[in-house]
Each structure stands twice: as C-alpha cells, then as structure tokens.
Amino acid sequence: MKLIIAEKPSVSRNIADALKIKNRQDGFFEGNGYIVTWAFGHLLQLYDAKDYEEKMASWKMENFPFIPQKFQYKVKSNPKNREKPDLGAKKQLNIIHQLMNRNDVDAIISACDFDREGQLIGDSIIYKARPTKPVYRLLLNEWTPQEVLNGLDNLKLNTELRPLQDAGISRQWADWVIGINLTSVATLKYQKGKGKALNIGRVLLPTLKVIYDRDQEIANFKPEDYFKLQATFKTAENETYEATYFEEKEEKFKSKEQLEEIRSQINEKPGVIHNKTVQKKKEFPPFLFNLSNLQGHITSKHNGWTADKVLKVAQSLYENKFITYPRTSSIALEESLVGKTAKVLETHSEDLPYRDEIKFIRSKRVFNNAKVESHSAIIPTYLKPKKLTSDEQVVYQAIKNRFIMQFMPVAEHEETIIETKIKDTSIKGLFIVKGKVQLIEGWKKVEKIQSKDTILPLVHVNDEVDMLKSEITSHVTKPPKQHTEKTLLRMMETAGRNIKQDEEDIEAILSGFSIGTPATRAETIKKLKDVGYISSQGKNLVCTELGKKLVETFPIKNLFSLEFTGRLEKSLFDIEKGKHNKNEFLQMIYSFTTKAVEEIKTDSAGTIHEVTRGRKLNDFMGKCPVCGHAVIEGKKGFGCSNWKNGCKFVIWKNDKFLATMKKKPTKTMVKTLLKNGVVTVKGLTSKQGNKFDAQMRYEKNTENDYFSWKMEFTK
Numbered sequence: 001m002k003l004i005i006a007e008k009p010s011v012s013r014n015i016a017d018a019l020k021i022k023n024r025q026d027g028f029f030e031g032n033g034y035i036v037t038w039a040f041g042h043l044l045q046l047y048d049a050k051d052y053e054e055k056m057a058s059w060k061m062e063n064f065p066f067i068p069q070k071f072q073y074k075v076k077s078n079p080k081n082r083e084k085p086d087l088g089a090k091k092q093l094n095i096i097h098q099l100m101n102r103n104d105v106d107a108i109i110s111a112c113d114f115d116r117e118g119q120l121i122g123d124s125i126i127y128k129a130r131p132t133k134p135v136y137r138l139l140l141n142e143w144t145p146q147e148v149l150n151g152l153d154n155l156k157l158n159t160e161l162r163p164l165q166d167a168g169i170s171r172q173w174a175d176w177v178i179g180i181n182l183t184s185v186a187t188l189k190y191q192k193g194k195g196k197a198l199n200i201g202r203v204l205l206p207t208l209k210v211i212y213d214r215d216q217e218i219a220n221f222k223p224e225d226y227f228k229l230q231a232t233f234k235t236a237e238n239e240t241y242e243a244t245y246f247e248e249k250e251e252k253f254k255s256k257e258q259l260e261e262i263r264s265q266i267n268e269k270p271g272v273i274h275n276k277t278v279q280k281k282k283e284f285p286p287f288l289f290n291l292s293n294l295q296g297h298i299t300s301k302h303n304g305w306t307a308d309k310v311l312k313v314a315q316s317l318y319e320n321k322f323i324t325y326p327r328t329s330s331i332a333l334e335e336s337l338v339g340k341t342a343k344v345l346e347t348h349s350e351d352l353p354y355r356d357e358i359k360f361i362r363s364k365r366v367f368n369n370a371k372v373e374s375h376s377a378i379i380p381t382y383l384k385p386k387k388l389t390s391d392e393q394v395v396y397q398a399i400k401n402r403f404i405m406q407f408m409p410v411a412e413h414e415e416t417i418i419e420t421k422i423k424d425t426s427i428k429g430l431f432i433v434k435g436k437v438q439l440i441e442g443w444k445k446v447e448k449i450q451s452k453d454t455i456l457p458l459v460h461v462n463d464e465v466d467m468l469k470s471e472i473t474s475h476v477t478k479p480p481k482q483h484t485e486k487t488l489l490r491m492m493e494t495a496g497r498n499i500k501q502d503e504e505d506i507e508a509i510l511s512g513f514s515i516g517t518p519a520t521r522a523e524t525i526k527k528l529k530d531v532g533y534i535s536s537q538g539k540n541l542v543c544t545e546l547g548k549k550l551v552e553t554f555p556i557k558n559l560f561s562l563e564f565t566g567r568l569e570k571s572l573f574d575i576e577k578g579k580h581n582k583n584e585f586l587q588m589i590y591s592f593t594t595k596a597v598e599e600i601k602t603d604s605a606g607t608i609h610e611v612t613r614g615r616k617l618n619d620f621m622g623k624c625p626v627c628g629h630a631v632i633e634g635k636k637g638f639g640c641s642n643w644k645n646g647c648k649f650v651i652w653k654n655d656k657f658l659a660t661m662k663k664k665p666t667k668t669m670v671k672t673l674l675k676n677g678v679v680t681v682k683g684l685t686s687k688q689g690n691k692f693d694a695q696m697r698y699e700k701n702t703e704n705d706y707f708s709w710k711m712e713f714t715k
Contacts, residue, residue: 001035003037004034004035006111006112010320020032039112044074045074046073046074047073065594067594100131113327114325114375119168126158138155140325170586179201183198185601191608192607208533209561211483218482228251228252228472228475229253236464243433244433271422271423271431271464272464277416280439283411284410288403288406289378307525310395317395327517329514332368333372360407412442415436416434420432437455492521496566512572532547556599624642624647625674625677650707663684696712
C-alpha cells in the first residue's frame, strides 16, 4: 500500500479519480493499492518568537535582535485566535501521521505542488513524524488522469529534491527573521500609539519603492513645450496626404521660431518625392503566458481585476484539471511536450471557425528548453470544461486564445514610408509620413484584434506634389504614467531591468534575479494595500502618505533596493539548483538583520506613523444643501447624516473627477463649499501636466438625484 499526500483536498480528489478510487474515509481515500490523503496548504507554521522564550511575549527594544538557535514548527494557528491551534489542521495532521505509521503502508509519496513552497509543505508534514519508510516525490505540471498515472510510473526519491527543500526553508526562515525583528523594532522606534505594526518585509519594501519612485518622477516632472511642423500635399491624381517635418531624425522642436522660419521658406512651394520604401513586416503572436504576463494581461484588460484575483482563479482552473501549473516564470514549453501539445491543440481546434488555418508546428518560439524554468508556460489541458464561472471564463479564454495563436499564420502588414523634399529651398529636412496596410490577419483573428490601416496614395520617386497648406502645432511633454499592477509585476519580474515584453533573451527572468516569485508577487501587491502603504486609483497604484514617510525615513536602504533584493532572490534560486549553500545564505541574513536592528536603534529619525485610535470621523462640515441636515465626515466621504432617510448628498474622498486633476477633497474645501456654495481650489493639474486654479461648484444633476462638479475660471 502506498500513501499519497496531496497539498489540497481538490487535488487528492483528482488523484483518487485517476486511480479509480471510490472509497472515501474520514480524511482520506483508499483503494486499488493506494491511500490518498491531503493537507490544507500549510498544516504547520514556524514557532512565534514567544514560543521560544517567554520574554518575547512583549515587544521590548532590548529583546532584539532575536534569532532562534533552532527553528521549530507547530500546528498552524487558528486565524480567529492565534493563541490556539487550528483544530481542523491538527486533526488532519494526526490523520496523515497515523496513515504513515500503518503497517500496510510501505511507501510515502509527496504530491504537493512542484515548487519551493509545495516542497516545504510536504516535507514539513512528512518529516515531523520522522518516517522510517521510503519517501518519494510525484512531480506533475497538471492534474489530468493521464498525467497522474504517468507521474506515478516515474516517481523520484524525495532526497533528490533536497535543494528545493533547502530553498523553501531558506526563504521561510529568512523572511521570519527579517520580518519579526525589523517589524518589531521599526514599530517600537517609529510608531506612536497602539495599532497595526509597521510591516517590514524583504519583498514588500523594494516593491513599495518602485511605486514611490514613479510617484516622485511624476511630482517632479516639469512639462516642456515643443512644436511640430506639418504639411498637406496633393498628388497629380488629386489625392492628398499629410506629413511631418523631420530634421536629423527629429520631429519635435523646442524653438517655435525655428519652425516659423522654415515655414516661411516652404510656404505653398511644390515638393518632390525624395524617397519611398515599401516593406512587408511580420508580426508574431505574443509568447505563451507565464503567471506575471497573464496577471498583467487580465488586470489591464478587465476592470476590477487584481493580480491576486487572477492567481486565485488560475489556481482553481489548475486544481480542476483545465490548465497546467500557473505559478510559472516560463514563456515556452519543454521540447518533450511536442506530441502531447499537438493533441491538446487538436482538441481545442475542433469547433473554431478558423480551424482550417490552425496548423501544428514545432517552433522554437513555443518549444524551447532554454526558455523553461522548472515549469513550462501556462496552456490548457486536453480536458475541455463544460461549465465555468464568469471569472474562470475570463482567465481560461485568455490562456486558450494565447495557446491557439501560436499555431495560426503569422500576421503580415505592408509598411510604406514616403519622404517629401520641398523644391527651391535650402532647408535640410524632409516631410515624412508612414502608412500601414494589413495583408494577413493571421493570429489576430483569435481575439479579433483590429489593425488600423493608414493608406497612402500611390506615388513614385521624383513625382512632383503640391503643398496645400502647412501649420505649426503646439504640444507639451507628458509625465510618466503611474504604475498599474501590470507594469509593477513586470518591474518585479525583471528586478527593474529594462527588458521588453516579448524579448527573446529572457535570461534575467529565468536566472532567478527578480523581486519575489511568480507565486508571491500578487500577494505582495495585495499586502501593500492591506497595510496601508499604497492605494488604488482606478487601475493606477500610488503611495499613501504612510508609504511615502516609510521610504523617506526608514534607514535600512538596502531593503528598498531592487538590486539587493534581486540578489537575495537569486541566491534562493541558486540554492534550489544546488549552486549555493543554505547555511551560508542564512548566516548572511542573520548578520544583515543584526546590523539592521542596531542601526534602527541608534537612528535619530522621528515618528513615521502616529496611530490615533478611535478618531472621530463624524465631524460637522456644514448643512446639507438638499435637506438641511448636518454633513459629516465618514471613512469614505463627506455625506449627509440623513442618509438613512434617503438623502443622497455625498462628496467621496476618492472622487474620480477630482482625481483626474490630482486632487482630493479636504475638510476645509468641503466646509467652504457648504458655506458659500463655491470654493476656490488651487494647484489642479491639467492633462498636459500644467498647474491651474479654478472655482468649483457641486451641483445637483437635473436628470437624477446625484451631484456633479462644475468649474469656473477667474481672470
């Protein structure tokens, strides 16, 4: 009898189904020579500091740094009462250990996810019981019946996965030491009042710094004016085209006078076609999804989605056998999967209207071992879902479409560049225009991607053309855009290195030099929001005042460094590959933490966060313009206290109209508005990045009961 331990109940059900086991007991399935049981993710957790030493129950500066002589594990805590163990976890752990000790069990198989965390979950449960029986590892990329049976025929000894276990332990212990010590000491040093701790983490802080840096770039951006010279030309066949003036490959000019001088020389003079180039260009489909690219694609395309939500939905699809392992950094498939992939493609092509255009080919863009790190890219399995939730449909369709695209014809377009020289002038530049015509739609059919054609008239070199008009247009440089979850995930994936989305050379990603892992990045972004360091404004991510103060005050600058954190992640990656020593890594972490604690203790900086518990938000702002009741401040806005009786007057703190001009309503602003009916708001920001002032009114709409802002400008 062989005992299989899965990471979750849903996975154990998949294994039992593959082995045709129908007999379910309390906490396990049994039949056909196998027992299949399960964990609920982590059943064990590291001791809390107070479990090692009683004095650590209270936070005192002199107790830190604290690094245990030997790390120990206990049953995970009840989420509602951390002082007590989770009874469900305790019961299941006992069931697993009893099954391991059964006389008829002669081998133990860990079937937890094939990654750092999965290895840690399985090993912590199994070796807690000090087994004397051989332990094996089931390594799968999907949970379809065929793959489960193949995997059970190709088990590995668990000892062969020791480097993966070392990496998992190193990550867990390092994060515990840094988190417990620096969170405690930072909270004691920089926070006044009792409340949520100042959360300090190895992956949390560099991610926060990325958002802070972008906010600072935007705040410090100084818009500059620039100008372009554009002209409209007419051919002998009376067809027209517009072109832009270029001089030494530059179309933007800081000096309007320079362009006015050029314009005076060329005005309404004829031109001649100086050069014409026509090129056919191929457009390859985007690579297969890894987790970060999938999260970026979905969050940018669909409102209300976060990276964390994408991961949860993808995990559900994986556990239900519909997609391959989602927590991957790879954008290609292993070359050994060629035959299997062809069958998957055939299954998913059956009912597509363009199935005749789908052709399986073994290309290096799709099958390339050099682009695979542990797990291949995410693709559908051969099992077609009969029913999906609306959220599952969004993620599944994106994965399926991206997969199908790889085997559709390459899209092609024709690009035409026409260069026009003005006759009888001494100007150095040329008027240039580009045209584009889609020739082959190819893979773009899959998601009905529309290509915009720019069709130019037929001309030849040395043809003469007439200038109909010319004009100088004014423009303003724009600040960089705020980070979204898509751009932030990309920064984390590449540790800030400028690597293009579809770049062939992805060595930096696959060498482990990154911020976090595909499995943890979404959790990091969510945690930054939960602890109050960043907030969302639509799809944009911005630093809160607390996050900004933390970056500017907290003295351990290495923890904000992409380079430093990227090197730590690279070390964990190398431990996983057997190229770096676990103990050396941990000693470096302990030394770093000890020095950091001492640096914080002697730091002279003041308070970062002052907790004002029980702060009264229902301050009186003024009288409601609708019903005359008091307008008071609430958590999310300034609203009428008569709302229970149907009054809908409210000014939201995250008001979207004001947010477009980088403003939030303040108490003073609301009080003035309610008193006078109008308020002068200073320092609004236009779309071009210019600052301006305006008088604002908040008036009831004629067609409904809601209010809208009206702006007035004073000379």
